[in-house]
Amino acid sequence: MPKIVNHEERREQLAEAVWRIIRREGLEGVSVRSVAEEAGMSLGSLRHYFDSQSALLAFSMQLVAERIKKRIQSLPQDGDPRENIEALIGQIVPLDEDRLAESQIWIAFSTFALTEPELRPLSREIHDSLRDVFRNIFETLAQSQLLKPGLDTELEAKRFHALVDGLLVHGVIASEVVLAEEIAGIVARHLDSLLVP
Amino acid sequence: MPKIVNHEERREQLAEAVWRIIRREGLEGVSVRSVAEEAGMSLGSLRHYFDSQSALLAFSMQLVAERIKKRIQSLPQDGDPRENIEALIGQIVPLDEDRLAESQIWIAFSTFALTEPELRPLSREIHDSLRDVFRNIFETLAQSQLLKPGLDTELEAKRFHALVDGLLVHGVIASEVVLAEEIAGIVARHLDSLLVP
DNA sequence: TGCTTAGCAATACAAATGTATCAAAAAAAA
DNA sequence: TTTTTTTTGATACATTTGTATTGCTAAGCA
Numbered sequence: 001m002p003k004i005v006n007h008e009e010r011r012e013q014l015a016e017a018v019w020r021i022i023r024r025e026g027l028e029g030v031s032v033r034s035v036a037e038e039a040g041m042s043l044g045s046l047r048h049y050f051d052s053q054s055a056l057l058a059f060s061m062q063l064v065a066e067r068i069k070k071r072i073q074s075l076p077q078d079g080d081p082r083e084n085i086e087a088l089i090g091q092i093v094p095l096d097e098d099r100l101a102e103s104q105i106w107i108a109f110s111t112f113a114l115t116e117p118e119l120r121p122l123s124r125e126i127h128d129s130l131r132d133v134f135r136n137i138f139e140t141l142a143q144s145q146l147l148k149p150g151l152d153t154e155l156e157a158k159r160f161h162a163l164v165d166g167l168l169v170h171g172v173i174a175s176e177v178v179l180a181e182e183i184a185g186i187v188a189r190h191l192d193s194l195l196v197p
Numbered sequence: 198m199p200k201i202v203n204h205e206e207r208r209e210q211l212a213e214a215v216w217r218i219i220r221r222e223g224l225e226g227v228s229v230r231s232v233a234e235e236a237g238m239s240l241g242s243l244r245h246y247f248d249s250q251s252a253l254l255a256f257s258m259q260l261v262a263e264r265i266k267k268r269i270q271s272l273p274q275d276g277d278p279r280e281n282i283e284a285l286i287g288q289i290v291p292l293d294e295d296r297l298a299e300s301q302i303w304i305a306f307s308t309f310a311l312t313e314p315e316l317r318p319l320s321r322e323i324h325d326s327l328r329d330v331f332r333n334i335f336e337t338l339a340q341s342q343l344l345k346p347g348l349d350t351e352l353e354a355k356r357f358h359a360l361v362d363g364l365l366v367h368g369v370i371a372s373e374v375v376l377a378e379e380i381a382g383i384v385a386r387h388l389d390s391l392l393v394p
Numbered sequence: 395t396g397c398t399t400a401g402c403a404a405t406a407c408a409a410a411t412g413t414a415t416c417a418a419a420a421a422a423a424a
Numbered sequence: 425t426t427t428t429t430t431t432t433g434a435t436a437c438a439t440t441t442g443t444a445t446t447g448c449t450a451a452g453c454a
Binding site: 023025026028029104107108110111112114115116123124127128152155156158159161162163164165166167172173174182185186189193 | 364
Binding site for chain 2: 442444
């Protein structure tokens with residue numbers, strides 16, 4: 001057997017190189033050559049781990065989605081419901097540098113996926129699963145009588161989901177201006193308007 | 198003097214060709230050749246109207262921004278304040294096919310501008326001017342005593358702005374699923390929660 | 395009628411790109 | 425040590441890309 005190389009690890013290294021290029025130059029800057037150089041390996045090496053550029057992009061997109069998903073799933077579910085929700089949102093919205101990086105990468109991939117049949121299903125799947133998360137939140141809140149009476153849970157879930165994604169976009173577009181506290185404050189205000197005191 | 202050709206009109210034709218390609222194939226599909234073909238003219242012709250590809254892209258982005266801006270400015274300001282606001286939002290959010298097209302194009306350009314120093318200022322300018330629109334709305338509402346008491350107008354402006362941009366993104370990502378009435382309903386619900394009855 | 399010049403089309407060219415091929419290198423297994 | 429096989433690097437190639445050049449066309453002006 002030849003040199004022992006952790007196949008999956010190498011693939012993740014390449015995906016992370018893709019991410020760095022996306023942040024620096026956008027998806028237009030991602031070529032097989034630029035990625036290989038960024039990852040410090042040769043073109044032939046990259047080709048050994050990914051049969052095509054689109055396979056590399058699909059994997060890179062999938063990986064960032066998985067990382068976010070895992071981080072969300074590993075959140076402690078103690079604390080009161082409201083704290084749980086704010087912790088969850090804090091994993092989505094760009095409150096710190098890491099989250100900002102992820103948001104930039106995710107926006108780039110999502111936009112790209114709009115016209116790439118190969119990536120679009122994945123993009124939609126992530127979007128839908130996040131929508132379901134919001135649905136669950138509100139159904140649980142309603143059952144626990146924590147929601148103000150008379151609210152349409154389905155509509156409120158969609159409204160909150162849109163607000164959170166809007167904050168994510170604004171955090172990326174105006175990252176020097178939109179402060180983390182601002183985002184947190186808006187989320188807090190929204191929850192105040194929905195939950196019983 | 199040679200053949201009389203409306204210079205500006207030709208440039209707009211080319212910009213519209215760019216838009217069609219963006220909708221169909223994304224910004225990656227926009228090359229000087231594909232645009233020339235889409236517009237039904239030769240490469241040399243295109244070059245005659247735009248010195249470079251980035252000039253073409255900058256103009257195309259500027260033009261879509263101007264068209265939206267003009268449409269917003271030409272809105273009748275009669276009707277009660279709430280109707281004015283809903284009419285304004287209706288010009289931003291993808292409630293019909295034309296608005297959906299504009300949203301798709303705008304998202305593509307905004308994402309592209311994140312890493313293109315030449316386009317970024319324009320993107321920020323549009324973002325900021327829309328932010329000011331929301332600010333004005335809420336300041337006017339507050340002065341007219343139409344806002345529920347105790348609201349932070351600055352924060353509410355940002356919250357509404359984020360919600361609207363989030364709805365725009367969701368309308369584009371899930372255009373087959375997110376219905377126009379849904380979007381309108383969410384906006385209406387949000388205004389209900391802010392305005393005095 | 396001829397002249398001037400904006401508009402246009404064709405061609406060229408270097409650079410970058412995705413993909414393919416192939417042989418060398420390296421390390422485990424025999 | 426020899427064999428085997430994954431890993432790696434180099435090179436090649438056809439396409440596509442942005443840009444530049446050059447000459448032709450056509451329409452208004454003298």
